[in-house]
Amino acid sequence: MKEPSQHQLRIKIAAGFIFAFLIACAIKAFWLQVIVADKYSKKALSEIITCVNLPAKRGQILDRNGKVLAMSIDVASVYANPHKILNKTQTAKEISRILGMNESSVTELLESSKPFVWIKRSVSPYHAEQVMNLKVEGIGIIKEYARFYPNKELASQTIGFVNIDNKGVEGIEKVYDELLTGPEKKILLMKDARGKGFAVVKEEVTEKRSFNIYLTIDRELQQALELALKNVVEERKAISANAVLMDCNTGEILAIATYPSYDPNNFKKYDPAFYRNRSITDVYEPGSIMKPFVFSAALERNVISPMTVFDCEHGKYPIAGKIIKDVHPYGALTAESIIIKSSNIGALKIGERLGYENFYNFLKKLGFGSPLGIELPGERSGFLRPPQRIRKIEEVNTYFGQGVTVTTLQMVAGMAALVNGGYVVRPHVVKELKDDRGKVVNAPVTGPGEHILTPKTSNIVRGVLEKVTLEGTGTKARIPMYTVGGKTGTAQKVDPRTKSYAPGKYISSFIGFAPVEYPRYVLGVVVDEPKGEYYGGVVAAPVFSQICSVALAHTGVTPSVPQPTIANKNREANQEGLLVESCLSTAQEDVLADFTGMSLREVLNTTRLLKVPVEVKGSGFAVYQDPKPGLQLSQVKRLVVEFRPPHEAKGE
Numbered sequence: 001m002k003e004p005s006q007h008q009l010r011i012k013i014a015a016g017f018i019f020a021f022l023i024a025c026a027i028k029a030f031w032l033q034v035i036v037a038d039k040y041s042k043k044a045l046s047e048i049i050t051c052v053n054l055p056a057k058r059g060q061i062l063d064r065n066g067k068v069l070a071m072s073i074d075v076a077s078v079y080a081n082p083h084k085i086l087n088k089t090q091t092a093k094e095i096s097r098i099l100g101m102n103e104s105s106v107t108e109l110l111e112s113s114k115p116f117v118w119i120k121r122s123v124s125p126y127h128a129e130q131v132m133n134l135k136v137e138g139i140g141i142i143k144e145y146a147r148f149y150p151n152k153e154l155a156s157q158t159i160g161f162v163n164i165d166n167k168g169v170e171g172i173e174k175v176y177d178e179l180l181t182g183p184e185k186k187i188l189l190m191k192d193a194r195g196k197g198f199a200v201v202k203e204e205v206t207e208k209r210s211f212n213i214y215l216t217i218d219r220e221l222q223q224a225l226e227l228a229l230k231n232v233v234e235e236r237k238a239i240s241a242n243a244v245l246m247d248c249n250t251g252e253i254l255a256i257a258t259y260p261s262y263d264p265n266n267f268k269k270y271d272p273a274f275y276r277n278r279s280i281t282d283v284y285e286p287g288s289i290m291k292p293f294v295f296s297a298a299l300e301r302n303v304i305s306p307m308t309v310f311d312c313e314h315g316k317y318p319i320a321g322k323i324i325k326d327v328h329p330y331g332a333l334t335a336e337s338i339i340i341k342s343s344n345i346g347a348l349k350i351g352e353r354l355g356y357e358n359f360y361n362f363l364k365k366l367g368f369g370s371p372l373g374i375e376l377p378g379e380r381s382g383f384l385r386p387p388q389r390i391r392k393i394e395e396v397n398t399y400f401g402q403g404v405t406v407t408t409l410q411m412v413a414g415m416a417a418l419v420n421g422g423y424v425v426r427p428h429v430v431k432e433l434k435d436d437r438g439k440v441v442n443a444p445v446t447g448p449g450e451h452i453l454t455p456k457t458s459n460i461v462r463g464v465l466e467k468v469t470l471e472g473t474g475t476k477a478r479i480p481m482y483t484v485g486g487k488t489g490t491a492q493k494v495d496p497r498t499k500s501y502a503p504g505k506y507i508s509s510f511i512g513f514a515p516v517e518y519p520r521y522v523l524g525v526v527v528d529e530p531k532g533e534y535y536g537g538v539v540a541a542p543v544f545s546q547i548c549s550v551a552l553a554h555t556g557v558t559p560s561v562p563q564p565t566i567a568n569k570n571r572e573a574n575q576e577g578l579l580v581e582s583c584l585s586t587a588q589e590d591v592l593a594d595f596t597g598m599s600l601r602e603v604l605n606t607t608r609l610l611k612v613p614v615e616v617k618g619s620g621f622a623v624y625q626d627p628k629p630g631l632q633l634s635q636v637k638r639l640v641v642e643f644r645p646p647h648e649a650k651g652e
Contacts (some may be wrong), residue, residue, distance in 0.1 A: 054144045055166030056182040059210035061159055061173070063219040064254075064431055068150060070159050070173065070264075072166075075146040076128035077121035082112045084138030091136050095119060098130045121164055122146040147173075153261040155222050157277035158215070158376065158429060161264035170264075170275050172213060172429070174377055179433065182210030211441065214431045216252040221245060224550045228543050229259035229525075236530035236539055242278040243543065244408050244427075245551060248416035248513060248522040251425035253374075254551065256409075280379040283405035284507045284526065287491030288473075288536075290401030291347045292465060295339050296418050297362040298354040300457045306336040306464060310349045317345045320393040324348060336464045340472035342488065344400040351399030357387040359398070365452050366414040366424060368406060375430045382406045401491060408509075412524040415511045419462050419485065419519045422453030466516045477512050477541040479549040481559035486512025486544065488536035493529065505529050510540035514548050515560050517598070523548050558621075594629035595622040595641055603641055612636050618643040 061070035078099065085091050092107040099106075099120045109117050121144070123131075128141050147162045160171020168177035229241040245255040258278040262270040276282070298304045315329030326343050338346030351359060363369065369384030383405040385394055397403040409427055417424045425448065432443040453461070465485030468474040473488040489509035495502040511524040525540040525547075533539065552559075595603050603622055607614050617640065624642040627635075 053184065054142070055146070056184040057145045057210065058147065058162070058166060058180045058182060059212045059436075061180075061213050061215065063215055063217045063222075064252075065218065066214070067219045069155060069215070069217075069219070070147060070149050072145045073148045074143060075122040076125060076141045077144055078119040078123060078128070078131050079140055079142055080110060080117050080119050081115055081138040081140075082110050082117060083115055085110055085136065091134075091139065094134055094136075095131065095139070098127055098134075099123060147264075149264045151219070152263045152265065154219065154226065155215075155217055155257070156261050156264045157258050157275065158217065158256055159264065160275075160377075161267045170267075171277070171376060172215070175375055176211075176213055176430075179211045180213065209436060211433045211435055213433055215429050216254060216431045217256070217429060218254045218554070221547075221551055221554060222255040222257065225255040225547050226257045226259060226261065228546050229257055232527055232530075232539065232543050233259050236527060236532065238530045239528045240278060241525070241527045241543075242282070242408055243523065243525045243547070244279050244412045245521060245523045245547065246412050246416060246427060248420045248425065248519050251413070251416070251427045252431070253427055253429050254521070255547075256429065276378065277376055279408040279524075279526075280374060280376055281407075282528075283380050283382045283407055284509075284528075285402055285404065285491040285494070286406050286411055286509070287401040287489040287507070288342045288344075288347075289411060289487045289489035289509060289511050290399070290404065291339050291342065292418060292461060292487050293363065293366075293414060294347055294351045294354060294359055294399050295335060295464070296453060296457065296461050297359055298335070298350050299460060300362075300453050301354060301358060303353050304335045304350060306334065306460055308335045309333070310335065310338060310346050312338070312343050312345045312349075315345070317348075319348070319396055320391070322393055322396075324396065336467065339464050339487070340467045342473050348396045348399040351396070356390065356395045356398070360384065360387050362452065363414075365450060366410075366417055368404070368410055368414065372409060372413060372427055374409065374427050379409075380407055382410055401489065408524045408526050411509075411511050412522050415486075415513060415524070416519075416522045417452055419458060419465070419513050419522070421455045422458040423451045424449035462513075462516050462519070465513070469512070473535070473537040474510065474512070474541050476537055477510060477544045477548075479514060479545050479552070482514050482549065482552055482557075483516035483560045484512055484514040484545075484548065485516050486510055486541070488541060490534060490536045506534040508534050508536040508539035510536050510544045512541075512544045512548065514552060515557065517560065520555075520557050521548060521551050523551070592627060592629055592631045592633060592636055592639075595625050596629075598622045607639065613638050615640045616643065617641070 057072045058070075060068055060072075062068055078095070082088070088107065088110040092103055092110055095101070096103040096106045101120060106119065109119055119139075131139060132141060145166065147166060149156070149159065149161070156171075158171055160173035161169055162173050163169050166181070168174035168180065173180065225243055225245060229243060232238065233241050240259060242258040243256070244253060246253050256277065256279050258276065260274055262274040267275070295304075299306070309332050312326065312330035312333050314331055315326045317324045324345055326345055328341070330341060330343055330346070333341065333343060333346050335346075335350060337343075338350065363384055369382055371379045371381050373379075385398070385403065390398075394403050413425065413427050426444075428444050430444060432440050435441050462485055465487060466483060467485075468487055469477045469484050474486050477484055477486050487510070489507070489511070491507045491509070492501040493505040493507055494500065495505075506529065508527045508530050509525060511522065513519045513522045523544050525543045527539050527543075530539045551557075598621065603614075603616075615638065621643060622641050623644045626640045
C-alpha cells in the first residue's frame, strides 16, 4: 500500500486540529451556557446598579365642564450613587443649598451603602439644572411624572392627593387609583463604559391604559361655596363648616366643600384632619331639620293633615320621666305651624301619632343609618336606633332630631326626596369616565329610585317649607326673584368624653331648596360651634341664600314669576279654616294643570309624564293653553301652550 504523501499528512493533521478546536468550542459553549450559566448571569447582573420603578402618568380629573382639577406633569428627580462620590461632605453642602434640604439629611443619604438613593424627587427644572452644573460624579437626574393640582385648595377633600410614588391616598385619587394609573415604566441602570457613572440599559413599559375622570362638580360653584364657608367660619369664629349642593332630581353634586381646607400640592404641611371631607365623614345630631321628615311621613300615611291641631302644652311637656321644652311657648298649633315655628313638643306628638316603627322604616328608605355609597372614602353611616332597641325617651327625642346622628350628605339627599316629587336619588360626584380617545367608558346610572312620597304629599311639604322662609325661622334664606323652602337646625353638641350635651356648643344648620315650584337644587350648610349667635336661621341660612342664588343664576334657572305660591294661598285659606294643598298640579293628578305663569322648562317638566303631544309656541312664560285647566286628563288628546317674554307676560 502506497504511503500518504507529506502534503496529505499535513492536511490530515490540520483537519484534526480544526476538529479538536471545534469540539473544544462546543464544550466551552456548553459549559458557559449550561453548567456555569447562572454564575456568569449573576456576574453580569452585578454590573446593573439598580432597577427603578418610575411613577406612571395618571389620567386627569376634571370638573363637569372639562376644566382640569388634577393632572400629571414632567418633573426631574435627583439621585445619587454614594459609592462614586468622593467628597461627600462638600457634595452634601452644595446639594442641600440648591435643593433647600437639611444638610445632615443629605449627608445621611450620601453615606448609604446602597448603590442608588433618591436625593429629592420632583424638583423644578431650574434646580435640576443647578444640580447638573455641579458635575459631581455619582449625582444624576431622572425624568418622571408628578401630580399637580392647578387650583390648589379647590375641592381638595374630594379630589384627594397621591404620595411620592403617585399612588392615590385620599379622595377620588384613592378610590379610582387603579383606573387613573397609566402604564408604569421600569428602567435598569448599569455602570457606564468607564464603570464610574450610570447608563440606562433598558426601559420596560407595562401595557395599561389610564382613564380621565369627569366629576359632577362645577368649578365655579365649588369656588363660590368654599369662599362662603371660609367667610362664615371666620366671621362666626367657628371650628369648621361644610356644605353640599346637589341637583335634587339627579343626585349630581355640583359642589361639596369643607373649611378649613388644604393644598394637595403640599399636603404634608397640613394636619391630616384637614383631609377629611366633613360632609360625609362627620356625623351630628340634626336637631329641628328632622321635623319635616316626621311631618312628611305622617302626611304620607294619612295620620295627619297640614291642618291637624296639636296641643303644644305652652312650652313644657312631661313625658317618659323628662320635661320636653320649646324655645317659645305655644298652645294649639296646626301640623304645618309646628314645622314653621319649629316646636319640639308638636313634632313629638306628630311622631307619636305616626309610630316609631313607621318613622324608622321611612328614614331607612331615605338612607339614614347607612352609607349612601358616594364615590369617596370615609363615608359614615350615622346612627338610627332600631325599634326593637329603643326606650320611650329615645323615641321621643328622635322626632325632633336628638339621639340620632346623620351626615350632611344624608340630610341633603333626604331633603331632595321630600321635595322632588317623592323619589330617592343616589348622590354621586363622578359624572363619567373617558379613555384616552375621549370615548365614554363608564357613567353612573342616575335614574329615580324608590318613591317614598306621592307627588301630592311632596307638593304639600314644599309649601310648608316655603312658609319657613317666609314667616318662620328661615327668613334669612330668601333669594330675590326666586322662591325657596327649607328648614333650620340648631343642635347641641355631645361631649365625646362625658357622652352628654356640652354647654354652649352647638351645630348650626340649614337645609333648603329652590325654586319651590319645581325644585332644582338642594343645599345643606352646617357650621360647627359658631360663637355668639348660634341659631341655624342666623348662621347657616344666609350662606344658603348666597350660594343657592349663585347656582340658580349660573345654571340659567328661570327666576320665579310673581304669582300666588303654595304658601301664600294656604295663608289666605287658613283665615277661612280651609287648606289649599297645592297650586301646582302634577302629571300624576286626574285633571290638567294650569300652566299660566310657568317657564318653558317648568311646563316641559310637568308635562313629560302626560303621554300626549305638547305643542310649544313662543318663549318666556306661559300665557295661554288649550285645553283649559281642569279638564280630565283622559280627555286630553293634544296640548298647546303659548309663551311670551317676561315683560309681555307681566303686562308691562
